[in-house]
Amino acid sequence: MSLKLDFSNVVDVNLGSEHGLGMEEIQSLVEKGRRVQQELRKKAEADTLGFYKLPYKKDVFTEILTFANAARKRFDYYVHLGIGGSALGPIAIHTSLKDSYYNLSESPKIFFPDNVDPDWIHDLLKHIDVSRTLFHVVSKSGATAETAATLLYFMKYLKEALKDNFYKNLIFTTDPVEGLLNVIAREYPIKCFRIPPNVGGRFSVLSPVGLISAAIAGVDIEAIVRGAAEMAQQCDNDDLMQNPAFVFAAVHYLYMKRGKNISVMMPYSNKLRDLADWYRQLWAESLGKRYDVHGNVVEVGQTPVKALGATDQHSQVQLYVEGPNDKVIIFLEVEQFEHNEPLHNYFPQIGEFNYFEGKSLGQLLNYEKQATELALTNNQRPNLTIKFSEVSAENVGAFFFLLEAATAFAGGLLEINAFDQPGVEQGKIATYALMGRKGYDKKRKEILEQLEKKRSFVV
Numbered sequence: 001m002s003l004k005l006d007f008s009n010v011v012d013v014n015l016g017s018e019h020g021l022g023m024e025e026i027q028s029l030v031e032k033g034r035r036v037q038q039e040l041r042k043k044a045e046a047d048t049l050g051f052y053k054l055p056y057k058k059d060v061f062t063e064i065l066t067f068a069n070a071a072r073k074r075f076d077y078y079v080h081l082g083i084g085g086s087a088l089g090p091i092a093i094h095t096s097l098k099d100s101y102y103n104l105s106e107s108p109k110i111f112f113p114d115n116v117d118p119d120w121i122h123d124l125l126k127h128i129d130v131s132r133t134l135f136h137v138v139s140k141s142g143a144t145a146e147t148a149a150t151l152l153y154f155m156k157y158l159k160e161a162l163k164d165n166f167y168k169n170l171i172f173t174t175d176p177v178e179g180l181l182n183v184i185a186r187e188y189p190i191k192c193f194r195i196p197p198n199v200g201g202r203f204s205v206l207s208p209v210g211l212i213s214a215a216i217a218g219v220d221i222e223a224i225v226r227g228a229a230e231m232a233q234q235c236d237n238d239d240l241m242q243n244p245a246f247v248f249a250a251v252h253y254l255y256m257k258r259g260k261n262i263s264v265m266m267p268y269s270n271k272l273r274d275l276a277d278w279y280r281q282l283w284a285e286s287l288g289k290r291y292d293v294h295g296n297v298v299e300v301g302q303t304p305v306k307a308l309g310a311t312d313q314h315s316q317v318q319l320y321v322e323g324p325n326d327k328v329i330i331f332l333e334v335e336q337f338e339h340n341e342p343l344h345n346y347f348p349q350i351g352e353f354n355y356f357e358g359k360s361l362g363q364l365l366n367y368e369k370q371a372t373e374l375a376l377t378n379n380q381r382p383n384l385t386i387k388f389s390e391v392s393a394e395n396v397g398a399f400f401f402l403l404e405a406a407t408a409f410a411g412g413l414l415e416i417n418a419f420d421q422p423g424v425e426q427g428k429i430a431t432y433a434l435m436g437r438k439g440y441d442k443k444r445k446e447i448l449e450q451l452e453k454k455r456s457f458v459v
């Protein structure tokens with residue numbers, strides 16, 4: 001595993017004192033960082049914070065591999081039903097390590113319909129044969145409306161195709177005991193994988209949530225968790241100035257205090273593109289909080305934005321370089337691409353093309369990254385780079401763990417609970433109420449009254 005973090009362009013010497021951080025400023029957080037580290041270690045040891053232990057669950061990996069090897073032979077299609085933390089990690093693994101163009105992988109063909117757009121879901125039916133499809137339903141709570149709805153949608157076709165044997169094409173990944181999927185699984189012999197209760201959805205990628213689709217696609221899941229475990233060691237370093245999770249968290253904490261409320265993740269790699277989607281949920285749901293742990297109203301958080309290099313140089317970078325200086329840009333860079341064929345100028349009459357001669361697309365992409373980095377730095381825009389030696393399972397696993405540990409550290413520095421999501425729950429409850437779910441009658445009445453009173457302004 002080789003993942004390196006380059007923080008040079010947040011340092012005041014390179015960025016100027018108005019927008020750069022003094023080393024002593026970061027250093028001044030070390031004492032608080034130590035207290036946060038102790039607190040997190042205690043929680044990990046007491047098993048209240050389960051994501052720390054996910055890279056070491058050997059028995060779970062063996063169970064997944066055994067299941068996946070059999071499933072690869074039995075099914076031609078795999079459909080992953082889940083949303084948020086139950087989908088973004090699996091998608092990121094698939095597009096980074098398997099098939100960067102969705103849905104074109106070899107058999108079994110893999111799909112992640114993580115939305116309830118009826119036309120999009122309907123279109124999927126054109127690409128699969130339901131009787132030869134494994135549906136993997138992933139929901140920690142076992143109740144999320146979108147996931148339940150897509151399960152019910154496909155059930156119609158499963159029942160048509162397989163009659164009472166429909167359950168043979170279903171597997172669930174959910175809480176060990178709680179939730180509606182367990183109620184179904186008690187009735188039908190459906191294979192269930194477990195999300196440990198102490199692992200939140202957005203921290204669950206290294207559990208069966210992310211590893212089953214990966215194993216079915218033929219990704220080396222043992223390499224993913226090996227990379228994560230190596231990174232876990234680095235993130236446990238007592239020397240906090242050498243601890244990548246702490247430094248990442250400290251830098252962002254200091255910038256949040258200075259009003260830099262936007263966190264842009266910009267992979268210069270299409271394969272790493274969806275890691276930024278995964279990061280958005282992690283950073284947004286974990287740190288976007290109204291109250292701190294003492295009950296004070298703090299309304300903290302950073303809005304994560306996804307951009308893609310070089311594509312978004314021609315869309316977003318103008319704003320990043322000259323617009324409001326309210327962002328921290330995180331580049332993801334690949335040092336060694338797998339394919340690096342040299343270009344040749346086939347139009348010698350066009351001398352202007354000669355600078356391409358012998359250069360590769362990878363070189364162009366990385367020079368473009370360097371050029372954007374320079375432009376940002378010269379305009380005092382803080383930026384840092386996470387360098388992947390290559391796009392490999394080890395590095396992707398390490399990336400997941402790094403950002404999870406950094407998020408936990410950032411939550412500690414901000415003194416907020418990084419592991420709940422009360423704001424999302426409000427929306428979930430309102431959806432249940434509007435849909436008329438049992439037990440939500442009072443809420444439904446309240447919402448309908450509220451909607452009636454609302455002034456409308458439709459143009």
Ligand SMILES: O=P(O)(O)OC[C@H]1O[C@](O)(CO)[C@@H](O)[C@@H]1O
Nearest residue numbers: 084085086139140141144201424
């Ligand atoms: O896995 P579940 O319980 O279906 O939840 C899906 C997602 O919904 C949320 O609760 C809110 O978006 C996320 O935290 C979670 O990853």
